Amino acid sequence: MSYFEETDRAQSVLRTRLELAAKEKLIEVIVRLAADSEESAARIDYLTDSGEAVKILQRRISSIRNGKRFVSYGESGDLAAHIATIAADIRTDLLPTEPAKAKILAEKLFSLDQVVFERADDSGGSIGSELRDACVLWLDAAAATRAEESDAATCWTEVLYELYQKNDHGNRESLLKEAHRLLGEEELRALAARFERDAVELIEHTKRGTEGFYRVINPASAMGLVAGALRDPHLYERSVRIYSPEPNELQSLDIAKHYLECGDGEGALRWLQGPWRDGSEYESLRLLDRTYALTGDTAKQIDIRRNAYQRTPGIPTYHALAELLPEGERAELRTRACAEAMTNQDVAAAAELLFELNEPKLADKLIIERAAELNGGFYGSLTSLVEKARNEGCFLAATLILRALLDAILKRAYAKAYGHGARYLRDLQELGSRIDDYRGHPTHEAYEQTLRLAHGRKTSFWARFLES
Secondary structure (H helix, E strand, O other): OOHHHHHHHHHHHHHHHHHHOOHHHHHHHHHHHHHHOHHHHHHHHHHHOHHHHHHHHHHHHHHHHOOOOOEOHHHHHHHHHHHHHHHHHHHHHHOOOOHHHHHHHHHHHHOOHHHHOOOEOOOOOHHHHHHHHHHHHHHHHHHHHHHHOOOOOOOHHHHHHHHHOOOOOOOOHHHHHOHHHOOOHHHHHHHHHHHHHHHHHHHHHHHOOOOOHHHHHHHHHHHHHHHHHHOOHHHHHHHHHOOOOOOOHHHHHHHHHHHHHOOOHHHHHHOOOOOOOHHHHHHHHHHHHHHHHHHOOHHHHHHHHHHHHHHOOOHHHHHHHHOOOOHHHHHHHHHHHHHHHOOOOOHHHHHHHHHHOOOHHHHHHHHHHOHHHOOOOOHHHHHHHHHHHHHOOOHHHHHHHHHHHHHHHHHHOOHHHHHHHHHHHHHHHHHHOOOOOOOOOOOHHHHHHHHHHHHOOOHHHHHHHHHO
16 A cells, blocks of 8 residues: 555544544644644634635735746746645635635636746646636636625626736636636627627728737637537637638637537538548547547448558557457458558557557567667657567567667667666667577677677766666
């Protein structure tokens, strides 16, 4: 059992015991803890006094807003975790009892987007992700606040509209994507119409030369986000056609995806007719597969999967096709896949498929005969292929794959990978003792000698090899 599992188990046991304890006894314990610890006393004040909780949470948010030091990429995860903790405390400690105050704090939290990105490297997107979640927190707090209002004084569509106008860094999209948490259908449609009017007005200004056309995309995209909250693909289609009357390939695929997400297969098909360029064809096939699954057209779905398999024969496309075929055709596919693998341009993918189909001898033969075609730069696929070959006793095949990996590292003089390369060479020495016939390939001794002649000056690699 891991440390975290043990901790969770201990906490679960403690929670059960506390739930069974008498309330008076627990109060006595808490009073004693507060008397002995300032930290415990402060925590009790925080939990029992909403005013104190608001002050503490406000200070924590302000400490981020007022910070001056640049947050590096390596530190961005810590800042994201800090924001997430504040959001969790607002949701847990304040939202159930004081939703209006929780709403105010949630707005302050996601409004950090106005200052944080000016002094933080969020290349990994972790800070942005937490700020988007803070937008959802705001919507939940606003909905709870609205439920407690005695009148309809607040125009929530207007509030959302104004908050979204400051979406300078693209982190407030959740306010519209998840707007159904706060607004009803009529309000959502009114909000979409407001953004549509903005887009149309900007188009008119563009015609008169007073605005840049690119600005039209902002309200049109906002309209599309509201369409997603409404699950209205027709409205989403209209939001795209406002600025792109004849949608391009990527836009067409995006529109089709929205129809699919709303369960409208026929609507999706209208946007998946093609023709497609190579860059879009894979995504169009994927969406067509989903569409025919939705409409129950298994024959066309099989055609799509057959097409995908023929384009990129490998384990995923093989299994996707095989699962839809009748038993007899499945056996025929397997036979054909084994034969076609021997001439597949992607040796690694073909060998992986052969191992998957329990044909290790064919995989071994393929690798040995076409070892020169292995691309050692494809680290991820080749390392897993080494293990499959080794586990099947295909030691020469495993050796040739490791050589391709090591050669790629040394030819590139990729110093960061020298540790891996040193391990590969040790593995090659061990595998060499298991191989009697190299079948025309250099023995390990000859290979290592060639390696030392070609890369003998890469002293840092050989030092890592001696250390390993």
